[in-house]
Amino acid sequence: MLEPRQVTNTEQARQIVEERGLTHVKVGVFDQDGVLLGKYLRKDKFFSALEGGFAFCSVVLGWDSKDQLYDNVKYTGWHNGYPDAEVRILPHTCRELPMEDNMLLFLCEFTGQAEAICPRGTLRRVLEMADSMGLNAKAALEYEFFMFKETPESVRQKGFRNLEPLTPDWFGYSVLRNSVHAELYHQIMDLGETMDFPLEGIHTETGPGVLEAAIAVDDAENAADKGALFKTFMKVLAQRNNLMATFMAKWSGDYPGQSGHIHISLYDDAGANVFYDPSQTHNMSQLQRHFIAGQQKLMPEFLAMLAPTVNSYSRLIPGFWAPTEATWGVENRTTALRVIPGSNKSQRVEYRLGSADANPYLALAAALAAGLYGIKYKLEPEAEIKGNAYEQEHPEYLNLPRTLWESAQRLKQSEAAREMFGNEFVEHFAATREWEEREFRKHITDWEMDRYFEII
Numbered sequence: 001m002l003e004p005r006q007v008t009n010t011e012q013a014r015q016i017v018e019e020r021g022l023t024h025v026k027v028g029v030f031d032q033d034g035v036l037l038g039k040y041l042r043k044d045k046f047f048s049a050l051e052g053g054f055a056f057c058s059v060v061l062g063w064d065s066k067d068q069l070y071d072n073v074k075y076t077g078w079h080n081g082y083p084d085a086e087v088r089i090l091p092h093t094c095r096e097l098p099m100e101d102n103m104l105l106f107l108c109e110f111t112g113q114a115e116a117i118c119p120r121g122t123l124r125r126v127l128e129m130a131d132s133m134g135l136n137a138k139a140a141l142e143y144e145f146f147m148f149k150e151t152p153e154s155v156r157q158k159g160f161r162n163l164e165p166l167t168p169d170w171f172g173y174s175v176l177r178n179s180v181h182a183e184l185y186h187q188i189m190d191l192g193e194t195m196d197f198p199l200e201g202i203h204t205e206t207g208p209g210v211l212e213a214a215i216a217v218d219d220a221e222n223a224a225d226k227g228a229l230f231k232t233f234m235k236v237l238a239q240r241n242n243l244m245a246t247f248m249a250k251w252s253g254d255y256p257g258q259s260g261h262i263h264i265s266l267y268d269d270a271g272a273n274v275f276y277d278p279s280q281t282h283n284m285s286q287l288q289r290h291f292i293a294g295q296q297k298l299m300p301e302f303l304a305m306l307a308p309t310v311n312s313y314s315r316l317i318p319g320f321w322a323p324t325e326a327t328w329g330v331e332n333r334t335t336a337l338r339v340i341p342g343s344n345k346s347q348r349v350e351y352r353l354g355s356a357d358a359n360p361y362l363a364l365a366a367a368l369a370a371g372l373y374g375i376k377y378k379l380e381p382e383a384e385i386k387g388n389a390y391e392q393e394h395p396e397y398l399n400l401p402r403t404l405w406e407s408a409q410r411l412k413q414s415e416a417a418r419e420m421f422g423n424e425f426v427e428h429f430a431a432t433r434e435w436e437e438r439e440f441r442k443h444i445t446d447w448e449m450d451r452y453f454e455i456i
Contacts, residue, residue: 257315294374
């Protein structure tokens with residue numbers, strides 16, 4: 001009998017459904033916020049969709065993460081009546097759903113007009129550019145996330161205040177904590193193995209109830225699937241244990257923010273790591289220097305794809321393990337880009353800017369496209385940063401936007417973004433980020449009430 005991760009084509013997708021005697025399967029597509037949206041399909045409908053696709057209401061590309069309708073996007077809206085968008089099923093993404101008895105999940109992509117703004121499709125187009133340059137990208141994603149002894153009901157009853165973390169105090173890399181909660185850790189590791197987002201490592205980070213998980217390296221497209229599925233089903237697993245996991249960039253001003261670091265390496269068709277050159281300092285090839293230069297130059301322009309929420313910018317402040325300028329260094333965790341010297345197998349760059357709340361497809365697309373741009377135009381990076389990057393002065397053009405609105409404007413104005421992602425994507429995604437900022441401005445924060453209510 002076929003195993004889910006052995007499925008590669010439509011014929012095998014049919015075969016595994018028949019072998020298991022399934023009446024329904026689950027299908028899903030990731031929206032611009034990285035949220036998995038889907039449904040159950042009956043077997044005959046699924047078989048038909050394998051050949052010709054199926055329709056998904058385009059509203060999922062026309063509303064925000066709270067189902068509020070955008071008023072500023074061209075693709076879909078009241079102006080065209082929210083027509084259907086076509087999606088294709090991707091047989092090779094077939095996975096077991098261990099929390100559901102005898103159920104399979106298949107991921108999908110938008111096609112037709114919606115393909116230009118589809119997050120997964122956007123990454124795929126960047127990977128096609130890499131392929132045209134004779135390059136194959138590998139990537140690994142890391143996520144920090146907080147776990148709470150809360151439920152969706154309790155956090156709302158508490159107004160998201162006075163939440164109880166899974167564990168108290170600051171205790172990074174704690175064997176005490178992961179031994180006390182060993183059953184949960186084993187559930188997480190087992191889920192990663194079963195659903196094919198295996199974890200190279202998982203440990204407590206510094207802060208109450210915070211964990212960090214490093215997903216195993218894979219080809220870039222698979223790596224993004226794994227990151228997106230990890231975030232989704234970590235929340236599922238937590239809630240099934242009467243816990244909650246959050247990937248907010250920063251949930252409290254008292255603790256460091258939550259990152260979504262991206263490790264990238266490039267290989268040629270012969271399987272050689274093109275970043276690796278043992279004749280050069282730090283084993284950095286000229287191609288890796290160009291790649292880093294592109295990432296550095298375009299980081300301020302692509303920031304909205306890596307820091308996509310208002311909350312993302314609460315993390316990007318000095319002294320909290322998050323970069324504030326587009327800097328690079330060798331084995332330097334205070335810089336935005338960390339070159340990791342190694343072998344033909346391990347030479348890579350870590351894009352440390354990304355936050356945990358980013359859409360994995362778009363974050364990886366941005367990090368990779370910027371590097372390819374640097375290779376294409378043979379850019380050279382600024383001088384390597386040694387020591388604490390937070391305490392050093394940097395050229396003004398390396399400063400990152402400080403707000404989501406500013407990031408959206410930089411993306412819209414970026415000729416490089418339009419070249420690498422297409423006009424349709426840039427216009428649509430920038431508009432969704434402008435909406436996000438405008439929605440935030442409608443609300444009064446606790447900080448404003450405390451600061452101004454009595455005194456001003």
